[in-house]
Amino acid sequence: MRRVLFVSWMLLLLVSCREIFEPEVVFVDFGFLVVEGNIEVGGNEDGLIRLSRTRSIYDSTASQTITNAEVWAESENGDRYFFIHNGTGNYLCQETIPFGQNYRLQIRIADGSAYTSAWLTPKRTPEIEEVYFEREEDEVFIYLDAAGGNESDYLFWSTREVWQFATPFTSFYRLDPDLGDLVVRDEVRNICFKEENGGNILLAETSRFENGKINRQMLTRIPEGSEKLGIRYSIEVAQRSIDVEAFEFWDIMRKNTDDVGGIFSPMPSIIPGNVRNVDDPEEPVIGFVGIGSTERKRIYINNGDVFPWRTQIPDYNNCVLQDTVLSFQFSTYFANDRFVALYGIETLDENLDFAIGYLTTTLFCGDCTLRGELQAPDFWEERW
Missing domain, CATH: 2.60.40 (Immunoglobulin-like)
Structure with missing residues (x-):
């Protein structure tokens, strides 16, 4: 009998909890x-x-x-x-x-x-001594060595990554709407560049290191299979000397972004900046202005440096060859830019020197400009 009552109560609770609780939220845009x-x-x-x-x-x-x-x-x-x-x-x-x-x-x-x-x-910023990488079993680690100076009790680093990536397929042809036929592309769009600013806040107090020299400061890590290492990758690090107020500001920012998330994590801290409203000092102003010189250094990593790792780009997981398109279908099939032509299928007749059709794929799988930039950055150095 007790078991029947227990099951009945459980069913009642399940039925009574069907409505989703949505807390009332006050939408306020402070515009700080x-x-x-x-x-x-x-x-x-x-x-x-x-x-x-x-x-x-x-x-x-x-x-x-x-x-x-x-x-x-x-x-x-x-x-x-x-x-x-x-x-x-x-x-x-x-x-x-x-x-x-x-x-x-x-x-x-x-x-x-x-x-x-x-x-x-x-503050004058000391030069960066070296930026280098080390390949481990399934990751690449990028490090920095730097020596502190008389004005460098605290150092702050930021990074910018750029890399080449390739589409699974290469389209050599485009539709000429005036001719209603395929012509060779002026430029092939299978290799592009992507850029990403480092999201980690990187700080160091030089007094904690022997002779103020910083060794093996990790800048970032790249896992095996990342598209960043598929062709050629570059990272630039900017180093700045900062004062104790700036260090404390960025350290709080780091703790708020790195440590918050778990049930036992610390609550976000109030972050005082160094900018205020002239007429209303109590108005919240977000951010911190730094001052001083900047030192930079860049390195490159080629795919050969991590051979035989293979690149995996999840965006292209569903890329496959599409239908073969015959010449009389060109105008309708390629007009809406949903598909691109890859290469031609030649006839077996030796007297005919033209393709009777073309293999195709979707535009996304054959045109890298849909997720990157075709033009190389000004600083980019091609591998020798």
Whole structure:
């Protein structure tokens, strides 16, 4: 009897829990200012500041970049070095800002609101000694060696990866709509480039290392089979000396991104930045402006360096040869850009020197520009 009652209660509970609980959510878009970037001192490269506003996590629109602001670095002597907007929310300073003074960033938004950073002391960044990779059983690890200097108690690194990848099939022909026939392509679109900025926050306190020399700082790891190692891969690392306030800011950011997620993980911390509203210091402003010189170094890894590893690109797992298309079908079959022609099928008749049909595949499987860039980056060095 008890068993019957127990089963009855369980059925009742199952029936009563059919409605999905949806908590009431208040949608608030605070539109806080976000300031990112670095005041470059010493002339090694352009300074870059990026301005945007926060948006709700439920907002699927593109990032709300600010494109109509005035941005400049101001020295203690009153000299101004202007950052010019490049059309994408980034502001670039191509003037050489000298060492020997403190600076602060000044921002004036089109609505009249003004923001300023704290006074910042630029630091000289030591050179990167070496960037290198080591191949293990099923991964490649990329490391950095660097020596700290008198102004380098704390170091910050960022990375940018670029690699070549190939489509499973190569299309040598395209439809000429005027002729209604296939012609040889001016350029083959089977090898392209992809780019990715490193997502990890990389920091080090040089005093924790013997003689301030940093050895084997891991920048990233690439698993066996990654498309990054399929043809040719490059990684560039940027190194900057930062002060203790910047280190603490980025360390909190790192902990918030790396450590949060498990049930026993620490809660996200409040991240104080170094930019404030001139008229309303209590207004939240997100971000931290750095200052100093930047050192960079780049390495390349070829697929031969990890032979015999094979590349796997999940996006292409379903790529197969499609139907053979005969010449009288060209205009209709290739007109909508859903398919591309690979190579021709010759007739067995020795008196005929043209293809009677072409093997095909989908556009995605034969045109790499749908997931990458055909043009190589300016810095790219072809393998010898």
